[in-house]
Amino acid sequence: xxxxxxxxxxxxxxxxxxxxxxxxxxxxxFILPGPDLVFVxxxxxxxxxxxxxxxTAAEVLLGLGLGxxxxxxxxxxxxxxxxxxxxxxxxxxxxxxxxxxxxxxxLTLWLGYGxxxxxxxxxxxxxxxxxxxxxxxLMRTPPGWLELARVMKASPGRTLWRIRVPAAMPGFAxxxxxxxxxxxxxxxxxxxxxxxxxxxxxxxxxxxxxKIDLMFAALIVLAVLTLLLxxxxxxxxxxxxxx
Amino acid sequence: MTAPxxxxxSGRATIDGAxxxxxxxxxxxxxxxxxxxxxxxxxxxxxxxLLAGLGDEVAFDGKVAAGDGAPLGGRVALMAQxxxxxxxxxxxxxxxxxxxxxxxxxxxxxxxxxxGRVGLADHAAKRPHALSGGQxxxxxxxRTLIEDRPVVLLDEPFSALDARSRALMQDLAAEVLAGRTVxxxxxxxxxxxxxxHNVLLMTAGGVSCVTPPAAPTPRLYDAPETLGFQGRLLRLxxxxx
Ligand SMILES: Nc1ncnc2c1ncn2[C@@H]1O[C@H](COP(=O)(O)OP(=O)(O)O)[C@@H](O)[C@H]1O
Ligand SMILES: [Mg+2]
Numbered sequence: 001x002x003x004x005x006x007x008x009x010x011x012x013x014x015x016x017x018x019x020x021x022x023x024x025x026x027x028x029x030f031i032l033p034g035p036d037l038v039f040v041x042x043x044x045x046x047x048x049x050x051x052x053x054x055x056t057a058a059e060v061l062l063g064l065g066l067g068x069x070x071x072x073x074x075x076x077x078x079x080x081x082x083x084x085x086x087x088x089x090x091x092x093x094x095x096x097x098x099x100x101x102x103x104x105x106x107l108t109l110w111l112g113y114g115x116x117x118x119x120x121x122x123x124x125x126x127x128x129x130x131x132x133x134x135x136x137x138l139m140r141t142p143p144g145w146l147e148l149a150r151v152m153k154a155s156p157g158r159t160l161w162r163i164r165v166p167a168a169m170p171g172f173a174x175x176x177x178x179x180x181x182x183x184x185x186x187x188x189x190x191x192x193x194x195x196x197x198x199x200x201x202x203x204x205x206x207x208x209x210x211k212i213d214l215m216f217a218a219l220i221v222l223a224v225l226t227l228l229l230x231x232x233x234x235x236x237x238x239x240x241x242x243x
Numbered sequence: 244m245t246a247p248x249x250x251x252x253s254g255r256a257t258i259d260g261a262x263x264x265x266x267x268x269x270x271x272x273x274x275x276x277x278x279x280x281x282x283x284x285x286x287x288x289x290x291x292x293l294l295a296g297l298g299d300e301v302a303f304d305g306k307v308a309a310g311d312g313a314p315l316g317g318r319v320a321l322m323a324q325x326x327x328x329x330x331x332x333x334x335x336x337x338x339x340x341x342x343x344x345x346x347x348x349x350x351x352x353x354x355x356x357x358x359g360r361v362g363l364a365d366h367a368a369k370r371p372h373a374l375s376g377g378q379x380x381x382x383x384x385x386r387t388l389i390e391d392r393p394v395v396l397l398d399e400p401f402s403a404l405d406a407r408s409r410a411l412m413q414d415l416a417a418e419v420l421a422g423r424t425v426x427x428x429x430x431x432x433x434x435x436x437x438x439x440h441n442v443l444l445m446t447a448g449g450v451s452c453v454t455p456p457a458a459p460t461p462r463l464y465d466a467p468e469t470l471g472f473q474g475r476l477l478r479l480x481x482x483x484x
Contacts, residue, residue, distance in 0.1 A: 151321045154344030166331045
């Protein structure tokens with residue numbers, strides 16, 4: 001409750017500041033439209049914005065789900081044996097040397113202008129943070145628990161599955177929280193490189209036609225969607241892992 | 244449970260070239276409770292870990308053996324100062340962890356019985372964070388009990404408890420672990436005076452055996468002979484170099 005009041009308060013102050021800048025500096029609306037105009041545009045174009053927002057949301061959610069699953073599996077493989085670690089780790093490090101943004105045109109070339117090139121982009125951008133957060137947590141199992149398992153004559157596989165993985169879930173959760181913020185970035189970049197749908201596409205389109213108010217409306221919807229996604233992931237993580 | 248063996252360890256241990264203890268020799272008779280009393284840092288935990296088959300970081304030059312000549316692996320249960328309960332499991336699941344780690348079905352009936360013995364029957368479905376420190380150590384004791392190993396190694400398991408909980412836990416542990424070979428590492432002379440059938444004093448100078456009162460364990464904490472023995476142990480600790 002106090003948090004809601006707090007957030008609403010901050011949002012109101014920001015809107016006032018925005019309006020004040022527009023009014024006082026006498027900015028033309030094709031540079032920075034005021035919040036009033038952006039809201040009117042949002043309302044009159046709500047069907048259009050919703051249509052594109054749905055596409056971006058689908059890209060983000062698919063990218064997040066697949067990237068999280070892939071990151072989970074990769075971290076497990078990394079800790080499972082020194083052999084997989086020696087093969088996978090250099091690949092991971094090298095992949096980090098390639099700027100993910102630079103891959104967007106290639107992904108569009110390979111996967112087309114549709115949904116999947118954006119899903120792949122979102123996936124790639126969150127894959128490393130999820131993998132490394134989970135991997136680090138898996139490598140930091142409290143030694144007392146591992147020794148207990150050894151004295152109990154546990155097999156390494158069961159120790160991994162019953163102790164190390166559950167003990168590392170808070171680490172996985174922090175990776176997911178980061179991913180919830182990164183995934184929309186990936187989807188938008190993918191849309192900028194080549195798309196006919198989505199909020200990123202809509203922003204470029206609006207920009208080209210000097211509809212700056214529509215651009216801002218799309219931008220704000222994107223920001224709100226990202227915040228909601230982050231909050232949802234946070235709630236799920238807290239429920240499941242008290243992290 | 245198979246017949247409890249005697250325990251023997253002799254030799255010296257180093258970590259990265261730094262001496263930890265020894266050369267020393269300790270023996271724990273079969274089916275009895277042996278306290279290994281010593282100040283912090285003399286290497287008691289290291290010694291216990293060697294007996295448990297742990298301590299990969301320790302360079303040990305000597306011999307660890309059971310009196311019957313058979314390997315110790317798989318015959319040992321370990322209970323440490325930290326309760327090592329998994330926060331994501333309830334008490335029953337924590338107590339039956341060993342079976343599941345070995346790929347066997349958890350013995351829920353046994354768990355209920357053991358939890359009853361340690362007085363946690365009403366807490367079986369709780370998570371560890373909902374328990375007091377004393378209750379958590381009881382759960383750890385139940386987890387140790389259900390393993391049903393003939394050798395039980397205790398590394399200061401009661402030292403974080405308040406005086407009353409500690410005395411109650413000492414009574415309980417003495418009762419439920421009776422008949423097993425127990426090696427109990429402690430820095431508390433009062434605890435050794437209450438629980439040990441045998442008391443080994445471990446100091447930087449080596450290990451010596453101190454004969455405790457004849458009274459059965461757990462000895463009364465305020466009986467004159469217990470207090471007298473406690474005082475003697477403390478004096479020996481103080482006079483050791
Ligand atoms: N992993 C380790 N690496 C280096 N030194 C260690 C390690 N474990 C214990 N020691 C040292 O060995 C000595 C004995 O430790 P420990 O066996 O825990 O003693 P105690 O249980 O009697 O207090 C201490 O001086 C401690 O600093
Ligand atoms: Mg110790």
